[in-house]
Structures are given as C-alpha cells and as structure tokens.
Amino acid sequence: MRDSVFSPAFGNRPSRLVGRDAVVAEMLAGLEEPPGSRSRATLLLGQRGSGKTVLLWEVADRARELGFVVANPTIATEGMLERVIEKIQDDGERYVKEKTAHLTGGSVGALGFSAGLQFDRNVRTSKSFPYQLSHLCEALAQRNRGVLILVDEIQGNDPQVRQLVAAYQELVGARANVALIMAGLPAAVSATLNDRVLTFLNRAGKLSLEPLAPVEIDAFFVKAFKQLGLHVSPDHRRRAVAATCGSPYLLQLVGHNLVLYAADDGTVDDESLENALASAQASFENDVCGTTLAALSDKDACFLVAMSQDENESRLADIAERMGVTRDYAQKYRKRLMSAGIIEAPRRGYVRFAVPYLANHLRRTCEIASDF
DSSP: OOOSSOOOSTTOOOSSOOSOHHHHHHHHHHHHSOTTOGGGEEEEEOOTTSOHHHHHHHHHHHHHHTTOEEEEEEESSTTHHHHHHHHHHHHHGGGOOOSSOOBTTBOTTTTTEEETTEEOHHHHHHSOHHHHHHHHHHHHHTTTOOEEEEEESOOTTOHHHHHHHHHHHHHHHTTOSEEEEEEEOHHHHHHHHTOGGGGGGGGSEEEEOOOOOHHHHHHHHHHHHHHHTOBOOHHHHHHHHHHHTTOHHHHHHHHHHHHHHSOTTSBOOHHHHHHHHHHHHHHHIIIIIHHHHHTSOHHHHHHHHHHTTSSSOEEHHHHHHHHTSOHHHHHHHHHHHHHTTSEEOSSTTEEEEOSTTHHHHHHHHHHHHHTO
16 A cells, blocks of 8 residues: 555655644744733654644745744754845745835845845845844835744754844844744753853743644544555554654654554454554654664663653652662753653652653663673
8 A cells, every 4th residue: 555644754744734733823822912022932842753844834834824924843953044134035026026116115236136125245145134134124124024933953052043033032122023933852951941141042032842632543543544445443553643642743654554454345353454554653763762862871861761660650759769860860861861852740749751762762772782
C-alpha cells in the first residue's frame, strides 16, 4: 500500500493538523491586537516531535490570509538575520508592484530602496539589520501591511537571536506593525529568557505544546484509515492511539508503519499491528530519545538512568540513593531536567518521564552497555 496521509519526518507538514487548533488560534489572535501589544510576541515551547515547525508553517499560511507579510520559519543559525530580511522582501514584493513609485512620506530612493523592496547597494552593504528591518516595516505599513517574523529552533545565548529581539523591541517602541513568534526546546527557551540582555522576552506570551488528546488522535485515525483503505479493528485502533503517547511525531510514525505492515488488502491483524508499533517506537527512540540524551550532561543522564529503574513514578529520595548523592544534590538535576521538559512532577517528591519511551530507551541501552 502507498502512504498518502502520514509524513513521519521532522518538519514535514502532515495532511491535517491534529489537535492544535486552539494553539494556532491563540497565536493568530495576537496579530489582531494593535501594534505594541504583548500578545504580538510569542514563545512556542515543545519537545522534539511535538510539532513546533509544522505549527509555524501553519501560522505563516494563516497570517498571509490576514494580510501579513511573513518571514517563513527561519532556523536560528548563522546568517539568520540576512535570511529574515530576504524572506520579508520576497513575500512583500506582491504588495509593492511599482518599481519606482513614490511611497507616502518619502520616495523609494529616500528610504533606501532601488526597486520594489530591494535595497540599493549602499543600504545592503553599510546599514545594520535593525535599520533594514525598520525600513521594510515602514514601507509595508504604507501599504497597510504588517510583518510577522517566525524563528525555529532557537538556542540559548544566541547572538543572532539577541540582535533580532533587540531590533524587535525597538520596533515595538515605535509602534510598528510587527509580530514575532519563536519556537524551541524548553531548555533553549529557558536559557534565552534567562539571558540578561533579553529580559524583554519575559513579557512575551508562552505557549507549551501539551500531548495531543487521545480522542483527537482517534478521530484522525478513523478518517485516515478509511481514506487509505486500511481495515483496523476498534481494539487495534485503540492500541495504536495509546502507542502515540500524544506525540504528533509518533502519530505519524504509527500511522505510516501501519500502512507498511498491512496486508495487501489493507487488513491489519495482531502481527502487523505489533510490527508497526515496534517499528514506530524504534524510530522514535532513535530520532528523539537518542538525540535528547546526547544533549545532556553525564550527571543529567545519570539522574535519568536512576529514574528508569522504576515502572512509572520515581521518588526523589530513591533517585538520590541510586546516584550515591544527597537529596539536595539530586534536586539540582531535577530542576534542570524539569526546566528542559524532559521530566515532570506528578506530585510532591516524585518525578516521571515527560518524553515518551525515554525510560525504555535508557533501560535498553544500559542493558546493551552491561553486556560489554
């Protein structure tokens, strides 16, 4: 069978956005607020596989429908600021059809444009990013267009992010029609907020991507399986829903593997279901769990290994004992891992994993290591 619905790869846009309508609506609501409103700046927090990139692209499409010029999601790496300028120019050109026409309040030349929204050589080579961004916003405002900047995978203490936020803050002070949405892992967002240069961001709205509701996933599976011609019993479908653990990436992995392991006539039996779920879990552990652990310190990983010895919840006192440290010492790593969104506290004195299958991944890798 051919999979025409599921897209199990980071950043891929699925055929339908599942369970995130409220999040998208909240981000778009900020665009309806007047320039300078606090809700015009949003930080989107989510673990790997939670669908941050997909949501940014969805917001980009919807914002264009509202008349905004959008800098499509730009990854926070070297050259990000130049790419933001280029994307605003490319997306805004449709609103500035006249190549040499005068703009209200000043000519094209006076604002540093050579044609459309392209800057002349002097501006391109000698003017700063804040200068170029403010002039683009000014030119588009004269066309009654706002600007939305989307940034993905922000990193803590990133100089490019610092420059972008500083420029945005200046534009907010000038009441420019501009909005900013940045997405990243909880740990990276936390580090960014703790940057003393970026205290302005603490007033931005924060949206945390929670696990998808099982009822939303089940409803999507019903429609998707029917579209694909898959014959999945209600019991098998419930097991497939449970295996996703509310993760958008796991949803795509589970659905895709069910297509791969189904019989030629589309039937999913016990064996094909088990194979599909095992394959989806293996891919998730490799893509998400392994990458998550690689970014942690040895002591962070030691804390998680101690947690993995329990079936569900772990008592902090037990973790400290297994690590051979005091409870106060273990508490430091508990706070770090909670800030990173890797673990959560279901009740006082206890913690549990927030990343699906991470405990299983740790148990398996520890078993492999003990064999050598």
